[in-house]
Amino acid sequence: MLCAVDSWWRSAVIYQVYPRSFADSDGDGVGDLPGITSRLPYLAELGVDAIWLSPFYRSPMVDGGYDIADHRDVDPLFGTLADVDALLARAHGLGLRVIVDIVPNHTSAAHPWFREALAGDGRDRYIFSNVPNNWQSLFGGPAWTRVADGSWYLHLFDPAQPDLNWRNPQVREEFAAILRFWLDRGVDGFRVDVAHGLVKAVGLPDLAGGAAIPYFDQDEVHEVYREWRKILEEYPGERMAVAEVFDSTPERVARYIRGDELHQAFNFDYLEAPWDAGILRRIIDASLAATDNASWVLSNHDRQRHRTRFGSVARARAAAVLTLALPGSAYVYQGDELGLPEVLDIPAELRQDPGKDRDGCRVPLPWLGDAPPFGFGPSARSWLPMPADWAGLTVQAQRDDPGSVLALYKQILRVRVRLDGPLVWLPAQQDVLLFGRDGGFVCAANLSGAPVALPAGEVVVASGPLPDGELPPDTAVWVR
Ligand code: GLC
Numbered sequence: 001m002l003c004a005v006d007s008w009w010r011s012a013v014i015y016q017v018y019p020r021s022f023a024d025s026d027g028d029g030v031g032d033l034p035g036i037t038s039r040l041p042y043l044a045e046l047g048v049d050a051i052w053l054s055p056f057y058r059s060p061m062v063d064g065g066y067d068i069a070d071h072r073d074v075d076p077l078f079g080t081l082a083d084v085d086a087l088l089a090r091a092h093g094l095g096l097r098v099i100v101d102i103v104p105n106h107t108s109a110a111h112p113w114f115r116e117a118l119a120g121d122g123r124d125r126y127i128f129s130n131v132p133n134n135w136q137s138l139f140g141g142p143a144w145t146r147v148a149d150g151s152w153y154l155h156l157f158d159p160a161q162p163d164l165n166w167r168n169p170q171v172r173e174e175f176a177a178i179l180r181f182w183l184d185r186g187v188d189g190f191r192v193d194v195a196h197g198l199v200k201a202v203g204l205p206d207l208a209g210g211a212a213i214p215y216f217d218q219d220e221v222h223e224v225y226r227e228w229r230k231i232l233e234e235y236p237g238e239r240m241a242v243a244e245v246f247d248s249t250p251e252r253v254a255r256y257i258r259g260d261e262l263h264q265a266f267n268f269d270y271l272e273a274p275w276d277a278g279i280l281r282r283i284i285d286a287s288l289a290a291t292d293n294a295s296w297v298l299s300n301h302d303r304q305r306h307r308t309r310f311g312s313v314a315r316a317r318a319a320a321v322l323t324l325a326l327p328g329s330a331y332v333y334q335g336d337e338l339g340l341p342e343v344l345d346i347p348a349e350l351r352q353d354p355g356k357d358r359d360g361c362r363v364p365l366p367w368l369g370d371a372p373p374f375g376f377g378p379s380a381r382s383w384l385p386m387p388a389d390w391a392g393l394t395v396q397a398q399r400d401d402p403g404s405v406l407a408l409y410k411q412i413l414r415v416r417v418r419l420d421g422p423l424v425w426l427p428a429q430q431d432v433l434l435f436g437r438d439g440g441f442v443c444a445a446n447l448s449g450a451p452v453a454l455p456a457g458e459v460v461v462a463s464g465p466l467p468d469g470e471l472p473p474d475t476a477v478w479v480r
Contacts, residue, residue, distance in 0.1 A: 009189070009240045009263055010293055012049040012329045013413060014099070018301045019056045019078055020064065021364040021384070022334055024377025031364065033079035035377070037087045039367075040094055042395065046337060046406075047413030050097035052191050052242075054301060056084075060110050062160040062354055064301070064362070066101075066193060067108035071178045081185075088186045097188035099240070104175050104224075105194040106161040114162050118147060125171055126162050127154040127200065134206045135215060139355020143215075154204075156197060156215060158354045166198040166224065175224075176231060183235050189263075195243035195256060198224060216247055225261035242266065242295070242331075250290035257291060264295050264329060271297045275310040275319070275474075277431040277447040284326065288423060294328035299336055305361045308342035314474040317408055317463035318445055321476035322433060324412045325443035327423050332409075335365055338393050339405030343384075350385055359384055368396035408463065415460050415478065426455075432471075445476035455479045 023035030033056060043051060055065035056078040065075065074080050091098045107114055117123045132144035132152040137159075144152040145159040154163045164171050179190065199221040201214035225243075232239045240263040243256045253265045269283045287294045298306040298319055307316035316339055324330055342360040353359050364382045366374035370391045373382040391397060398404035421438025428434035431448035434455065442455045451470040457479040459466065464475045471477060 007238050007240075007263075008049065008097070009238070009242075009329055011327075011419075012097075013047070013324070013416070014050045014052050014242075014329060014331050015043055015046070015048040016052045016054065016300060016331060016333045018054045018064075018334055018362060020054075021362050023365065023367070024373075024379075024382070027377050027379035027381065028077070029373075029377065029379065029381030030077050030383045031376070032077065033074065033083035033087050037083070037090050040087075040090050040096065044094040044096055045410070047410055048096070048332065050099060050188065051091065052099045052331070053101065055101045055103060060108055060160065062108070063158055064353070066103055067106075067110075067158065067161045068103050069108040069110040069112075071102075072181050084185065092186070098186075099189040099191055099242070100182055100187050101193055102175070102178065102182075102190045103193040104164065104166075105197040106155065106157060106163045109160045109162055117153075117162075120149075124168050125165055127165050127204070128152065129154070129204065133204050135204075136207075137355070154200075156194070160354075163200075164198070166200075166221070172224065172227065176227065179228060179231050183231070183239060187239075188237065189232070189240035189242070192225075192241055192243045192262060195225075195262065195265075196221060196245040196248060213247065217245075217252055222255065222258075222261060225256060229260050229262065240264065250286045254290040257293060264293060265291075266297050266300075266331065267295050268297070270323075271300070271303060275315050275447060277433050277445075280322075280447075281425075281433060284423070288327070294326070295331060296323045296326050296328060297331045297333075298323055299333040299361065300331070301333065301362055302356070302358055303361065305333075305335070305340055305342040307339055308344070308360075312474065313339050313405070314464055317405060318447075318474050318476035320405075320409060320412060321461055321463040321478065322443060322445040324416050325419065325435075325437065325441070325478060327419075327421070327437065333361075335361075337406055337409040338366070338395065338398060340365075340390075340393060343387055345387075346384060352384065363387075366390045366394040368394050408461075412461055440480050442479045443476065444471055444479065446471045446473055449473050 020031045022031045023039045024031050025034040057068045058070035058073045058075045059065045113125050117126050128151050130151050135143040137143045146152050155161050196217045199218040205214050242264040243262045245253045245265050246268045256262050256265050273279050273283050343363045346359050351359050363384050364376040368375035372386040374394050376382050398406035419437050424436045426434045429452050433445040436442045444455050446452050451472050454471045460480050461478040
């Protein structure tokens with residue numbers, strides 16, 4: 001087990017790129033790999049260490065690409081395998097690592113294996129039953145769909161996403177080969193989709209009130225990650241994997257990142273927390289107690305953007321200053337650095353998300369200009385409509401404005417590389433989060449309704465103005 005204390009991912013800032021919505025190079029209104037490659041210098045300049053690419057594989061795009069029909073090819077919407085190679089080369093040339101999504105819980109219904117299964121062959125790669133149980137899909141409705149011969153197949157998500165049977169060794173072998181395929185191409189790691197869902201309880205028991213969830217967090221799932229860790233360690237350069245595990249406690253999540261399993265897990269408790277000092281502190285403490293390798297997440301492609309969730313730009317700015325001062329790694333979702341709000345008024349007929357209301361955080365990024373699609377691509381098209389009033393939020397508008405959210409992120413990321421050591425809480429007023437790190441750095445975040453005293457020292461980062469030498473409400477600073 002190679003696990004240097006200073007492995008890059010332990011303190012990395014990893015920027016999530018949602019390929020459909022990052023940058024469109026060919027004018028079809030959908031972002032693509034060459035678009036991402038062309039904008040990599042922007043991310044290098046921002047100061048992140050790595051990017052995580054949401055799926056770009058062959059897919060009918062029922063669930064935004066989380067329904068994969070061919071794990072070893074790129075969907076024509078996004079480009080070609082040669083475009084992946086070019087992206088990796090450019091990113092590595094700029095000093096950025098690249099991790100890619102792997103979606104092992106299910107395939108697309110268009111995957112050759114599922115087509116064969118429908119025709120009656122190889123059904124044991126999926127979960128078929130003559131008697132469905134009471135499980136519900138996470139997208140709503142029953143988790144079972146009936147096929148022509150009267151039997152049913154399981155799908156924890158959309159009916160177009162049949163769940164794989166991880167008790168079948170063929171499934172395990174196939175995914176080991178898929179990992180190697182991408183590692184051989186040079187990716188630096190994986191983000192593991194629904195990592196806790198792969199193995200279902202023997203006998204597929206009904207979900208009973210109060211009992212453990214029979215389709216999540218089964219002990220056998222850890223065997224899969226022990227095998228994956230060995231594969232990752234066959235490769236040089238500290239390849240890593242980060243797990244999406246939700247509906248769980250910090251202690252259960254920590255089991256996925258034991259020394260011989262995956263490297264990191266998203267912190268959903270933190271992502272789901274309200275703007276409340278007491279709750280945030282409890283979650284920070286519980287997270288740090290459960291693992292010495294915590295991660296911090298404010299937004300992603302599935303959740304309402306935190307500027308809207310917290311209720312103001314000031315809070316989003318303060319949250320960035322607070323979050324990026326915490327020990328561990330941080331995941332930044334594209335557009336966080338621009339302070340984008342959730343788009344709440346996408347007309348029903350233009351919405352694309354199958355199960356949940358997730359389009360509002362997936363609106364394409366505004367790069368430049370005064371009108372939609374704000375330089376997203378060379379045409380006037382964008383796969384989701386962009387708000388007409390985003391001109392002030394474009395990269396171009398923020399780049400040279402020292403008061404912009406973008407300037408704040410750049411400054412945070414420049415100083416953050418000097419942060420080190422454990423978090424030490426310091427005595428503070430009610431609803432103020434105040435802690436130190438090594439080297440004399442102190443972070444103060446005021447979540448109360450009134451100004452409080454600034455900690456002594458030189459202010460090196462501030463989320464907003466500091467009138468009268470005080471720390472106003474919804475403001476955070478780093479002082480040294
Ligand atoms: C994960 C993804 C989400 C997707 C789901 C099913 O939660 O983040 O976007 O819908 O898995 O693959």
